[in-house]
Ligand SMILES: [Zn+2]
């Protein structure tokens with residue numbers, strides 16, 4: 001009896017899953033849905049020094065820089081959206097080649113695990129701050145940085161330093177407040193005087209949040225589907 005109920009539920013979840021393959025943000029544009037436009041600050045900290053901003057490159061996919069060491073994420077196509085919106089796409093456009101044991105940046109010497117910095121042998125370590133809050137201590141992400149999916153307003157420092165070295169926030173952090181391709185909201189003073197005006201953008205907000213909500217769980221339901229049989 002119970003097994004039948006579980007299988008039935010799994011079947012429903014599964015079919016819904018098939019219709020909507022990847023509802024992870026950032027979204028590419030779709031009918032009735034604009035593309036997301038996210039920004040993350042990024043820096044490359046090699047043996048204790050941040051290298052200069054990487055140049056802007058060609059970008060057919062919608063994850064790029066503007067010579068500002070900011071990852072601009074507005075996927076043009078599904079192949080660079082959602083779970084495929086990785087730093088690898090960005091590295092390709094700015095001419096960087098980074099893996100878990102090697103970092104090659106335009107105009108810089110390639111560094112490999114064990115190459116010496118002044119304080120000892122270096123290795124690739126990525127530090128990420130999810131919040132702009134100065135109290136956020138950040139966290140280290142091990143492994144290949146190109147697999148990281150940058151999030152909106154995140155700070156990312158890809159470091160090649162000895163184990164345990166201090167890894168600072170990327171120098172491009174303030175650029176997130178001063179982006180050349182984003183018009184600052186003119187409502188800053190208006191919204192505090194007239195809270196009623198805030199109702200205008202609400203329909204969009206509620207639409208956006210109601211769409212991904214039921215689908216945030218598919219990764220989990222996929223695994224439960226696998227478990228049932
Ligand atoms: Zn942008």
Ligand SMILES: [Zn+2]
Pocket residue numbers: 064072181
């Ligand atoms: Zn752009």
